[in-house]
Amino acid sequence: MTAELVRGQNHPLSEARLEIRVSAGTPVVAAATLSDESGRIHGVEWVAHPGAPTLPGVEVSRQAAADHRLAVDLDAVAETVHRVSVLLALPTGVGGPVDFGSLAAPVVAVTGLDGTEVAGFTLTGLGPESAVVALELYRRQGAWKVRAIGQGYAGGLADLLTDQGLAQAHRLASAINEAVAQGVARSVPAPPSRTADGDRSRQTTASALGPDQAASPYGGQGAQTASDPYQGSQGNPVPQGAADAVASYSTGPADPSATTQPGTPAASGTGGPVDYSHPRRRNTAPAPPPAAPPAEPGRPAQPVAGDATGWSMDERLYNQVWGMFEDLARSTAAYRSAVDFADTRMDRELDEVLSDPRSRIGGQGDAARESARAKHAQLVDQARQVLDRDLAHLAAEADVVEPALPPAYARWDNPAWHAYRVPMEMPMALRLGDLHLPESDRLRIPMLIRLPLERGLWIDSGRTGSPDGSFLDSHELRRLALDSAVAHTARLLAVHPADEFTVHVLDPAGSGAQAFAPLVHSGVLAAPPAMGAAGVADILTRLTEHVDLVQMAVRGGAADSLPPDFDTAHQLLVVNDFPHGFDDRAVTRLRYLADEGPAVGVHLMLVADREDAAGYGPLLDPLWRGLMRLTPVPEDHLADPWVGHAWTYEPALLPPGSQVLQQVLAQVAEARRLWRK
Incomplete structure (x- = not known):
């Protein structure tokens, strides 16, 4: 029975050898990209197109046509390949329509070698787009599935390939369009030559x-690819x-064992093999993931952790x-x-x-x-x-x-x-x-x-649109926000080695004394919570100087010249009841730490109600936008980049009456004490 897919829907594939049939009603270019588990292409050698129509396990048409048959053998693709995406594009420079919106909706079907249709997808809703990812075949728990995508790009093939992480996207798109326009299949220029075998400092790494x-x-x-080894x-x-x-x-x-050409070892410019080992990891390939227990006939495979x-x-x-x-x-x-x-x-x-x-x-x-x-x-x-x-x-x-x-x-x-x-x-x-x-x-x-954190955290203690928070008064919301901040801080302390994370607390009015008690009594803080305007100024001054010193050392190539007593651990500043106790100078320094701190290991956790800082007007808008907003009660304020769902976030709460926080902090404090000896 054929599965008629809608955008985003998937369907299991029971066969490895398949045909993908395209019917567009007008000449289109068909191509396929091979990508890792993150959907990224490692180089032009991972793209099958009219100029290079054959890759291990994939073959596409050599010319633009109204109908295409793409051959796929999923058993023949490299283990480093986790997705096979089917692309359609309108050829440029040869006349004809310039976007899919002026055409009847293309139809893509996945069939077996006997012509039996497994799944079909009609690409409706396209407008000014001139290139589209029609569907993808992807691995999931050791099996292959097909997913209807229908993601269009008004910028054509260049934008599509750029979105999939290909550094040479514009050059490859131009070569494909030129080959189609001339009516011949022509090879795409090779990427820039790699470094000599004797220089391994700029060779490919993957993480x-x-x-x-x-x-x-x-x-x-x-x-990262060999042609652009520092691209990330x-x-x-x-x-x-x-x-x-x-x-x-x-x-x-990304698969650390990936090579530039899927399924084949890469060759250097001198003909010898390139060493693709990661400089910071062991050189052996990762062990295979645990195998799922055999499934009973007619039943899906049982999931396996890891x-x-x-x-x-x-x-x-x-x-x-x-x-x-x-x-x-x-x-x-x-x-x-x-x-x-x-x-x-x-x-x-x-x-x-x-x-x-x-x-x-x-x-x-x-x-x-x-x-x-x-x-x-x-x-x-x-x-x-x-x-x-x-x-x-x-x-x-x-x-x-x-x-x-x-x-x-x-x-x-x-x-x-x-x-x-x-x-x-x-x-x-x-x-x-x-x-x-x-x-x-x-x-x-x-x-x-x-x-390490790339953005600071903002625990919102103000009124939100959450039904769970609508029945709570402002005092209870502030208490929950502070409890959430303490739990996040404890978790950050717990997952770092004893000498690699230092926590500072600013509590200008002393309103968080009860919530901060587990951190204070366990001895995991660098110092007792700072109070009053003087305490705020002191900590902000010291952390600002910390950021300045590290930045100067890094830019001057003198990281080894930092003072012997300099704390090289990651720093976390927890601020309660912002902006209470902050003057204009302190606000400026806080913004500086939020902007410049994460790059040198200084991070910010702000417990605040944005309304309390309304008097600063738009001055603080960059601060709020630069922080990751979390709520102490469930709220649907997060969205994903694929389809824009409003996800409901629920904070990581401690079970009522649990002593796990105190036990964890006690171990952290003991480890820090032993390290200082």
């Missing part, structure tokens, strides 16, 4: 990426719209959580799109009934209305069944993943905290709470943010 690049909802460095990508999701935290989910994992790629179990779990977040976002987008389509079709059919005076009354009109409503209910029910199927798979995966998470990723009630020991190195990421959507209220996705 795991993170979902805080909305958000994501995870961030990090991008995979940083990012926030996840999320934007309120791109705040999910910006942590923005990019995904089945994503990575050098360690922590990295695999991080990448797996990012994949769960993306799957939930796209499954929900497909459901909403299907419901919107059903609503639109029912409205159109009802309008047609009402537009004919003869059918407005009587049995004929009633029958037409009932038919339209029945079709609507059927479409919505089918979409909900697909969503429920996807949610069941994700819920089963979450049930397996959550107990396996290490302390940095785990909820406070996870047993992992009972076996906590102060780590020897900083983890990849930190859990700040959970994310969920209205259609899947019981399914929670951990919100992980990459470390």
Whole structure:
């Protein structure tokens, strides 16, 4: 049975050898890109197009045509390839239409070699776009699936390839269009030559990426190619719209074993092999992820914790959580799109009934209305069944993943905290709470943010649009915000080695004495919380000088010349009740720390109600925008970069009556005491 997909919907593939058939009604260029798990292309050698139509496991047409058949053998693609994206573009310089909006909607179908259609997708809703990612084949838990994408680009192939991380996007797009215009298949110029074998300092490296690049909802460095060895990508999701935290989910994992040409070893300019080992990691390939237990016939494979790629179990779990977040976002987008389509079709059919005076009354009109409503209910029910199927798979995966998470990723009630020991190195990421959507209220996705922090945190103690906060008075909201800040601070202390994280607290009015008590009594703070205007000025002055000194040392290449007693640990400044106790000079210094501090290891956590600082007007707008806003109560203020869902954020709360915070802080304090000896 053929699956008719809507944008964002996926469907499992039971065969490895497939054909992808394109029917556009006018000549289009068909191409395919191979990419890693984060969706990034490692070089022009990862693109099949009319000038280079064949890659391991993929073959595309050599010319523009109204109909195409692309051959795919998923067993033949390299293990480093996790996505095969099918691209369509209108050729330039040969006349004809300039955008898809003036054409009938193209149709893409995935078929078996016998012609049996597995899934189809009609690319509706296109307008000024001249290039589009039609669909993608992707690996998930050891199996392949097809997902309908339909993402268009008004800037054509160049913008599309740039969005997928290809450094040579404009040059490749020009070469493809030139080959099509001349009616011949011509090779695309090779990327710039690599460095000599004797100079390994500028050769390719690859590192795991993170979902805080909305958000994501995870961030990090991008995979780098030999032609541009220092190219990287940083990012926030996840999320934007309120791109705040999910910006942590923005990019995904890159395969450290990837080569420039998928499936084949790269060659240097002198003909010898290039050493692609990561300078900061072991040179052996990562161990394969744990295998899922064999599935019973007719049943889906059972999920396994850590089945994503990575050098360690922590990295695999991080990448797996990012994949769960993306799957939930796209499954929900497909459901909403299907419901919107059903609503639109029912409205159109009802309008047609009402537009004919003869059918407005009587049995004929009633029958037409009932038919339209029945079709609507059927479409919505089918979409909900697909969503429920996807949610069941994700819920089963979450049930397996959550107990396996290490302390940095785990909820406070996870047993992992009972076996906590102060780590020897900083983890990849930190859990700040959970994310969920209205259609899947019981399914929670951990919100992980990459470390070290790239943005400061703002715990909003003011009134929000959350129903949970509407029944609380301002005093209770401030208390909850401060408790949340203390929990985040404790978690940051717990996941860093004893000598690599220093915490300063500003509490000008002393209103947070009770909340800060666990940090004070355990002895994990650099000094007691500073109070009054003098205390504010003192700490801000010292941290500003800290930032200035590190910046000068780094820019002058004299990082080893810092004073012997200089604290090289990451610094966290927790500010309560901002802007109480701050004068204009202090506000200026705080803004400086927020802007310049993260790059040199000085981070900010602000507990504040924005209304309290309204007197500063737009002066503080850059400060608020530069911080990741978190709330002490659940609120749907985060958005992902893919489909713009409003995600509900829930803070990571300590279980009532739990002593886990005190136990963890006691171990941190003891480790710091032993380190100072």
